[in-house]
Amino acid sequence: MLVIAGVVLIVLGVILGYGDLFSSLRLGRLPGDISIKRESFSFYFPLTTCILISLILSLVLYLLRK
Secondary structure, X not given: OHHHHHHHHHHHHHHHHHOHHHHHHOOOOOOOOEEEEOOXXXXXXXXXXXXXXXXXXXXHHHHHHX
């Protein structure tokens, strides 16, 4: 079951990362995402996106449990 969940998450990540179909969702570019760019260094951490996805998955799993 964990392997299937991992494969589903990878496929979803590829679709969201490279698909123009979902570009209007703006996942990964929300206000609150941390982005630091310097001359030879760049750091990006999608904090708000992670929180939003966590809330949505928690809600879905809660509803599926009932």
